[in-house]
């Protein structure tokens with residue numbers, strides 16, 4: 067992706083028009099001084115005066131009427147062409163900004179979940195909010211650059227016409243100035259890069275400040291340490307790098323601004339001693355040099371904007387590389403019918419940030435049937451959630467195959483298979499409305515579910531929008547369950563759904579919700595630590611250290627529970643005796 071290609075590919079004709087208008091405005095700008103100079107005449111005593119030819123316009127006397135008219139129309143042309151050029155490019159750039167953001171949104175939507183988890187939200191938000199704006203701001207300077215370059219070239223042409231020796235001298239001095247100007251710019255760029263790198267860490271610490279507000283509020287030491295060692299550390303890292311970068315660039319810009327004055331000084335005080343230059347030529351040359359101070363400054367000031375835009379562009383490029391597109395077909399085949407989900411030697415390995423081997427699940431072999439409730443149990447970190455994300459097809463296997471009955475999950479079928487699944491993870495996100503194909507007309511069903519889930523007094527749903535999502539944790543989870551029911555999928559996965567429900571609703575979940583789904587022929591997968599309810603399961607998959615160490619059926623569970631009960635009773639009797 068090149069800096070300007072986003073513009074040229076978006077609206078080539080409009081960008082071309084903007085460039086042409088900008089360049090023409092620049093050429094016209096460079097004509098203003100020669101037009102004025104052409105009306106000056108040098109008398110024999112060396113005094114400059116405006117040649118007469120006075121005519122009256124709107125009751126004012128105008129000397130050199132023809133030239134004045136050309137001057138006026140040139141000014142009007144500059145105004146119109148410059149404004150049009152800027153407005154055209156500004157509008158294109160606004161579209162490009164939106165397009166670039168939409169491109170990033172699409173990439174995020176299509177990225178594999180494990181890559182998104184690895185990248186984290188802070189990096190993504192920093193890129194969307196900071197980098198896109200900087201890229202577009204840099205690219206938007208293009209017409210101004212062109213206009214001022216055209217003016218500069220026009221004025222240099224005028225100098226060449228006036229006096230070739232003056233022209234070559236000015237050109238060489240400007241070149242030396244611009245080349246020496248690059249050195250501080252290079253240094254400044256290093257600091258801008260450093261600052262941009264720190265922005266990601268700053269975003270992450272701002273997230274901590276907001277999401278960790280409750281924890282920080284309760285502990286002064288913790289709060290002060292976070293504020294000083296994390297938040298301010300990152301804030302000052304950005305500030306210091308920006309300060310140094312901007313100071314270098316400011317000094318360099320002032321040096322750049324003064325380049326034309328150095329040239330004027332050298333031309334007026336030194337150059338005239340070595341070359342024959344008439345008074346008119348010298349004054350015209352000085353006027354031209356004064357005149358190019360602004361275009362030269364604009365061209366030079368263009369550099370920091372471009373530097374920032376390039377840094378941001380590299381950041382976006384890197385992000386797009388780290389966030390590959392999931393190469394899967396979008397086509398949804400509603401005809402996929404299945405009875406059993408089978409895992410054949412499935413393996414998955416997390417990537418780890420320090421390049422060491424990440425946590426691995428598998429190889430695992432099992433099947434999950436429709437009309438059955440399957441529990442996944444095991445200690446913390448044993449790989450239950452990882453396994454469940456393989457079941458929901460969020461993670462793609464590193465080895466082995468998954469089948470929905472006879473349909474093998476691959477890049478052609480994975481989207482269709484995902485359509486059969488609904489999941490509520492422990493870090494679920496509750497949208498503030500019903501989305502997609504969820505039937506919004508079926509208000510009666512929604513109202514009944516609100517009553518069943520004991521939410522009817524807290525939240526209502528009208529036109530698909532929830533009246534509120536400011537609910538207790540347990541209530542939010544129930545609202546997520548309602549959304550999941552409305553989706554009416556074949557396979558339900560609940561990752562510790564009941565963890566923050568009160569005992570009464572836990573009972574409802576395990577003894578009413580799960581059996582209802584089962585009776586409807588759904589396959590239900592529940593990650594749970596609630597061993598009191600393990601007997602609800604038709605099958606229990608036991609995970610330990612990424613391996614499936616046991617697969618218990620209902621009969622096994624009942625036998626095991628009876629044994630456990632008798633052991634507990636025996637031990638309590640022993641305690642009583644003691």
Ligand SMILES: Nc1ncnc2c1ncn2[C@@H]1O[C@H](COP(=O)(O)OP(=O)(O)OP(=O)(O)O)[C@@H](O)[C@H]1O
Nearest residue numbers: 183416417424425445446447448449450451452453
């Ligand atoms: N996004 C990730 N990137 C890299 N490693 C991960 C990621 N998520 C989990 N892991 C690793 O995988 C291991 C298993 O995590 P997982 O969440 O599957 O366990 P779990 O059994 O669900 O634990 P818990 O009962 O605590 O929820 C963890 O030790 C963790 O280090």
